[in-house]
Amino acid sequence: MRFILGGFGQGKLTYALEKYCAKDNESIKENVYDENNFRDIVNVCTMCKDTIIVWNHFNLCVKKMIESGHNDEYIGEWVGKIIELPSDIIIICDEIGNGIIPIDENEVRYRELTGRLGIMIAKKADSVERIICGIAQKIK
Amino acid sequence: MLVVVVGGSGSGKSEYAEQIAMNLSENDKRIYLATMKVYGESAKKRITRHVKARQGKGFDTVELAADIYKVKEHVDVQGKNDTVLIECLSNLVANEMFLDDMTQKSATEVTDKILCDLKAVSEQFPNVVIVTNNVSEDGIKYDAGTMSYIRAIEMINSSVCRMADQVFEVVAGIPVRLK
Numbered sequence: 001m002r003f004i005l006g007g008f009g010q011g012k013l014t015y016a017l018e019k020y021c022a023k024d025n026e027s028i029k030e031n032v033y034d035e036n037n038f039r040d041i042v043n044v045c046t047m048c049k050d051t052i053i054v055w056n057h058f059n060l061c062v063k064k065m066i067e068s069g070h071n072d073e074y075i076g077e078w079v080g081k082i083i084e085l086p087s088d089i090i091i092i093c094d095e096i097g098n099g100i101i102p103i104d105e106n107e108v109r110y111r112e113l114t115g116r117l118g119i120m121i122a123k124k125a126d127s128v129e130r131i132i133c134g135i136a137q138k139i140k
Numbered sequence: 141m142l143v144v145v146v147g148g149s150g151s152g153k154s155e156y157a158e159q160i161a162m163n164l165s166e167n168d169k170r171i172y173l174a175t176m177k178v179y180g181e182s183a184k185k186r187i188t189r190h191v192k193a194r195q196g197k198g199f200d201t202v203e204l205a206a207d208i209y210k211v212k213e214h215v216d217v218q219g220k221n222d223t224v225l226i227e228c229l230s231n232l233v234a235n236e237m238f239l240d241d242m243t244q245k246s247a248t249e250v251t252d253k254i255l256c257d258l259k260a261v262s263e264q265f266p267n268v269v270i271v272t273n274n275v276s277e278d279g280i281k282y283d284a285g286t287m288s289y290i291r292a293i294e295m296i297n298s299s300v301c302r303m304a305d306q307v308f309e310v311v312a313g314i315p316v317r318l319k
Contacts, residue, residue: 099278115150
């Protein structure tokens with residue numbers, strides 16, 4: 001499992017596809033999941049063990065789960081289950097914690113939880129890379 | 141030894157700073173200087189999580205929302221490895237800057253005051269570990285008061301990091317050494 005993080009619009013998905021997915025393989029795009037279909041990831045990971053799965057917009061998926069009314073513990077366990085699966089998955093997340101703490105409690109929760117889950121993913125990941133201007137800085 | 145640990149929300153910067161403070165202090169005193177005022181539920185929750193994370197690590201807590209030089213009134217520094225962990229600068233700046241709903245001190249005034257206080261603390265303790273935030277990368281243009289607050293934090297961050305022996309940025313729990 002790989003973890004890629006960085007600011008919005010830094011070229012994280014492009015980097016992941018170019019570096020880890022064969023360029024001539026257009027079908028990889030079908031294996032990119034985001035906030036619209038991320039709930040399928042558990043099934044896909046279980047069924048297609050040999051395919052690289054890209055989980056894009058991880059932070060927006062966290063936001064969606066918060067909005068669905070799930071508590072932090074549930075979300076943590078759900079993400080924890082996925083990263084334990086023996087599949088080839090690349091998780092991509094925006095860095096959203098570098099700013100003024102918002103007034104809205106839910107926004108605070110979104111930032112905190114995304115950060116905490118990022119720590120959990122980074123711990124388990126085989127590699128952690130931060131993307132700045134399309135350039136990767138390997139930090140693990 | 142002066143060490144600065146910077147990071148965003150939920151980056152794991154506190155846990156890493158605690159680890160540094162524990163290593164530096166060896167068997168001498170470990171002081172946790174908490175600067176946060178408790179407002180609202182999420183602050184309470186955050187404090188509870190921090191207190192829990194610190195349990196069993198041997199820190200004595202001193203709460204000072206402002207005037208951190210006064211830490212000496214609470215601690216008798218004797219050991220050659222006595223260490224104070226200051227958590228965190230962004231709260232301290234808010235407390236020093238926003239006196240009440242109507243009054244806000246200027247960024248330069250607050251910066252000078254806090255740097256002066258930090259100097260006093262670092263003259264007293266053999267080791268100082270400072271936790272600070274990255275608050276300047278959300279690209280939002282806030283009101284003048286908030287922009288001045290960001291300006292003050294970043295001025296203090298720059299000055300403190302210039303004096304520091306080591307600076308780390310914590311990203312997803314991983315320390316990245318900057319200095």
